[in-house]
Amino acid sequence: MVRRCVVSGCSNTANDELNISIHSFPTDVKRQRTWEKNVQNTRAKWSVKNPRTTYICSAHFLPDDFEEGPIWMVGSGIDVTRKRILKPSAVPTLFPTPSQIHQGTGDFATATPPAKRHRSAYFEKREKTQVLDSHFPK
Template structure:
């Protein structure tokens, strides 16, 4: 819903458009018009793009400076009565929220797979050593560790505006690394 502008000339232009269908109508300080009375080119394009991408903002539609409402069906046409009479904001549907989450996950997966690099073996392994043993307990053997077919994964976590944590883990199916580590004591 859009309040009538404070600029007197622009407010008169809006009122004139409304009076095409309501002859003696005069705006008050509480008068509003919904987005259905404006053409698409009356809105800020960046706000429209954010809305189409599912990015939540305070206002989905933002009028351009100087926009004038032009969509007012004439009385007696079949289009009258088809405009929404709802004054409350529609509730967010679960489907729309799932779609936004799916889009975010899809975009994250694409960027993670493209930009992920393999962690070094030193960072990705935990090795136990026997350095805490007393000298009489020292081992005289050789320990070996071997792991094959290691599939690296990339994990990205984001925090939404509402504070919800989203985590996406992506593995590269075609990246297999074989490695062998030999420890001598």
């Protein structure tokens, strides 16, 4: 399952090239409500159903909301990466304006489009059977 940002007008997923990370909602009820109210500025009447499976991307946080994590050795030890960690006090405050959402401009224009849904194998098989049955009646 792809982790996708819940903010309206943003469909970001984790992307190392664009330095976008995905963060789950806090389980602390007070902090969760604060995050939820901020997201509701872009999505009226929206609410968190499960904080562990509800995500918001790093584009909605200030640079000061992150701290540098430990250094991770990748591969043979030559590649080094540092994971950004969201501070416990961080609150999402950067949201696209309605005009940015409509025009696809601003920092949120780099949002990845939602993946196309593929028809289920069952649906495709049923459709093929219907076509064959219409051409070759039993």
